[in-house]
Amino acid sequence: METARTELSDLGEFGLIDHIQKKIKLNNDTSILGIGDDGAVISSKGSSIISTDLLLEGVHFDLSYCPLKHLGYKAAVVNFSDIYAMNAFPEQLLISLGVSNRFSVEAVDELYSGILLACERYGVDLIGGDTSSSQNGLVISATAFGQVKEGTEVRRSTAKEKELICVTGDLGAAYIGLQILNREKRVFKENPNIQPNLEGYDYVVERQLKPEAQKELIHWLSENEIRPTAMIDVSDGLASEILHLCQSSKKGASIYIDKLPIDQETFRVAEELNLDPITCALNGGEDYELLFTIAQKDFEKVQNQSNISVIGHIMDEGSGANVISQGGQQIPLQAQGWNAFLKKDLDK
Amino acid sequence: METARTELSDLGEFGLIDHIQKKIKLNNDTSILGIGDDGAVISSKGSSIISTDLLLEGVHFDLSYCPLKHLGYKAAVVNFSDIYAMNAFPEQLLISLGVSNRFSVEAVDELYSGILLACERYGVDLIGGDTSSSQNGLVISATAFGQVKEGTEVRRSTAKEKELICVTGDLGAAYIGLQILNREKRVFKENPNIQPNLEGYDYVVERQLKPEAQKELIHWLSENEIRPTAMIDVSDGLASEILHLCQSSKKGASIYIDKLPIDQETFRVAEELNLDPITCALNGGEDYELLFTIAQKDFEKVQNQSNISVIGHIMDEGSGANVISQGGQQIPLQAQGWNAFLKKDLDK
Numbered sequence: 001m002e003t004a005r006t007e008l009s010d011l012g013e014f015g016l017i018d019h020i021q022k023k024i025k026l027n028n029d030t031s032i033l034g035i036g037d038d039g040a041v042i043s044s045k046g047s048s049i050i051s052t053d054l055l056l057e058g059v060h061f062d063l064s065y066c067p068l069k070h071l072g073y074k075a076a077v078v079n080f081s082d083i084y085a086m087n088a089f090p091e092q093l094l095i096s097l098g099v100s101n102r103f104s105v106e107a108v109d110e111l112y113s114g115i116l117l118a119c120e121r122y123g124v125d126l127i128g129g130d131t132s133s134s135q136n137g138l139v140i141s142a143t144a145f146g147q148v149k150e151g152t153e154v155r156r157s158t159a160k161e162k163e164l165i166c167v168t169g170d171l172g173a174a175y176i177g178l179q180i181l182n183r184e185k186r187v188f189k190e191n192p193n194i195q196p197n198l199e200g201y202d203y204v205v206e207r208q209l210k211p212e213a214q215k216e217l218i219h220w221l222s223e224n225e226i227r228p229t230a231m232i233d234v235s236d237g238l239a240s241e242i243l244h245l246c247q248s249s250k251k252g253a254s255i256y257i258d259k260l261p262i263d264q265e266t267f268r269v270a271e272e273l274n275l276d277p278i279t280c281a282l283n284g285g286e287d288y289e290l291l292f293t294i295a296q297k298d299f300e301k302v303q304n305q306s307n308i309s310v311i312g313h314i315m316d317e318g319s320g321a322n323v324i325s326q327g328g329q330q331i332p333l334q335a336q337g338w339n340a341f342l343k344k345d346l347d348k
Numbered sequence: 349m350e351t352a353r354t355e356l357s358d359l360g361e362f363g364l365i366d367h368i369q370k371k372i373k374l375n376n377d378t379s380i381l382g383i384g385d386d387g388a389v390i391s392s393k394g395s396s397i398i399s400t401d402l403l404l405e406g407v408h409f410d411l412s413y414c415p416l417k418h419l420g421y422k423a424a425v426v427n428f429s430d431i432y433a434m435n436a437f438p439e440q441l442l443i444s445l446g447v448s449n450r451f452s453v454e455a456v457d458e459l460y461s462g463i464l465l466a467c468e469r470y471g472v473d474l475i476g477g478d479t480s481s482s483q484n485g486l487v488i489s490a491t492a493f494g495q496v497k498e499g500t501e502v503r504r505s506t507a508k509e510k511e512l513i514c515v516t517g518d519l520g521a522a523y524i525g526l527q528i529l530n531r532e533k534r535v536f537k538e539n540p541n542i543q544p545n546l547e548g549y550d551y552v553v554e555r556q557l558k559p560e561a562q563k564e565l566i567h568w569l570s571e572n573e574i575r576p577t578a579m580i581d582v583s584d585g586l587a588s589e590i591l592h593l594c595q596s597s598k599k600g601a602s603i604y605i606d607k608l609p610i611d612q613e614t615f616r617v618a619e620e621l622n623l624d625p626i627t628c629a630l631n632g633g634e635d636y637e638l639l640f641t642i643a644q645k646d647f648e649k650v651q652n653q654s655n656i657s658v659i660g661h662i663m664d665e666g667s668g669a670n671v672i673s674q675g676g677q678q679i680p681l682q683a684q685g686w687n688a689f690l691k692k693d694l695d696k
Contacts, residue, residue: 038433039399044392051387054444058483085386096402135406136484
């Protein structure tokens with residue numbers, strides 16, 4: 001069965017905007033005016049938190065294994081993750097899109113279906129953006145907005161000595177998932193008759209292609225009256241984020257290797273790929289978990305939470321940021337996270 | 349004399365962000381937290397106006413004649429223009445940048461020098477963005493924020509019958525400037541020994557390369573207690589904007605050709621290029637003037653303002669949107685403005 005293909009040039013820019021606008025309903029009280037004017041309007045009684053990400057084809061995603069719907073979902077969710085990392089809830093999203101003629105209206109619809117699914121699940125309104133043709137590759141710029149009472153946002157720079165360092169979920173899976181996708185792509189390139197085999201890799205591949213943001217943690221913290229003293233989301237790898245948090249707070253940190261949360265599948269597949277699971281957990285990136293610090297008095301509240309691991313504590317600045325091995329050996333943390341300027345291609 | 353060239357890969361993404369951050373100071377009371385955390389924080393006591401533009405190399409700009417500093421300035425200003433078009437003042441700006449390795453740190457600095465000059469002139473704080481490598485071409489995503497008292501923004505959709513249609517400044521010059529730049533580029537391609545000759549084209553070229561937004565109008569309207577009944581900025585050409593305003597307001601319009609403000613240089617150069625100045629004024633685009641409607645009672649206040657032209661009035665929806673020639677002939681307005689999806693290249 002052939003799939004219908006409508007050319008973007010049949011609609012034109014304004015036609016495409018109308019086409020997208022029809023799918024959108026504003027649900028949040030703070031969304032006053034959406035697509036269709038010179039600017040969108042949101043209302044705020046306190047502080048607005050704003051976060052933005054630029055995603056470029058060939059640098060941040062590879063359409064040969066990333067379905068457009070998943071890509072749209074991920075583009076939205078990674079932005080929401082930054083808003084949660086400020087202790088706020090995302091309420092609005094702007095999406096700007098640069099698309100070349102190789103994309104059809106149906107392809108753009110697929111991308112938006114993922115964006116709108118993420119918006120629905122996270123309670124966010126799509127309020128605007130910009131749409132343009134692109135000469136090379138797909139360009140997605142996503143900007144999310146959240147609202148907090150003035151002064152209640154949680155920054156990276158406010159961790160204090162002896163506070164506990166916590167992380168949600170588990171680490172390293174998204175990176176391992178990317179290695180599996182790259183392996184299957186290479187196999188497919190060598191022999192297009194061999195279909196990608198992703199069986200047994202469900203969790204790690206899903207973590208790469210369809211990450212989720214930590215909405216529940218922010219609800220749980222609020223319900224349990226815990227205010228993190230500092231927070232950051234894990235997008236570039238745990239090591240990189242710990243160093244950011246320490247630098248911003250002018251503090252050091254000790255992280256215990258045996259406390260790092262790693263999923264069993266991540267462990268197994270890492271070993272299959274001859275990768276060290278600990279290194280993947282420390283430097284893998286794209287986990288979109290939340291890394292946060294709490295006062296010691298809050299330890300009892302978090303210790304039995306299956307989704308939260310206490311992985312270390314904040315030290316004085318002079319001690320530096322270190323990982324402590326099971327044998328008690330202290331190793332300085334190094335960020336080997338995502339550095340798009342050094343990355344030559346996705347098959348690194 | 350050789351100019352120093354520092355590779356972006358020498359700094360890396362975080363190094364580049366630090367490098368940019370050092371140039372920035374926040375001046376507005378509403379700018380609470382800028383670059384360096386998961387999100388920026390702005391405070392608001394009413395409504396936030398948000399506008400975003402995606403600018404792609406080869407589609408929206410051509411670096412062979414657009415200096416990077418001018419490009420940065422323009423990227424910021426065209427966004428500010430959208431905020432003014434909502435009857436608000438821009439206060440914050442996000443800039444996301446995708447740059448390939450062919451750009452040096454010095455080139456990125458040039459671009460930011462233009463962005464920061466625009467911010468300084470318009471009283472805007474650069475509060476964040478994202479920075480990435482790009483495989484192809486330069487990508488700029490700009491998002492501006494303004495604040496208004498709740499309910500005081502001016503939309504496109506609220507024009508009423510018999511109201512007067514006004515436009516600031518003059519029209520068509522930026523389009524004519526682009527034609528001159530394209531002509532000189534063709535000459536240079538054919539014979540690289542011939543230097544571009546832009547003498548006598550100062551105004552039209554400046555309107556293309558270094559547009560300004562209509563800050564003064566918003567101040568003047570406020571000082572003179574005029575609240576436009578509807579407003580839109582002229583980015584895609586007057587005809588296109590009138591049609592947007594009419595469609596959104598469910599109204600028609602009559603525009604008088606002999607009232608269209610056209611600069612003498614625009615007239616002269618249009619004739620030199622065998623272009624019709626009226627068509628350029630109606631469909632040229634990138635003027636970044638403001639098109640707005642006012643109640644008839646405000647006519648006396650605007651009639652002697654040299655920067656404001658009253659070009660027509662709002663009609664009922666059934667009358668449609670028309671231009672009226674000097675001989676009284678009525679011609680339906682057609683948008684032939686910028687449509688990036690139909691545009692094959694800049695040398696159209």
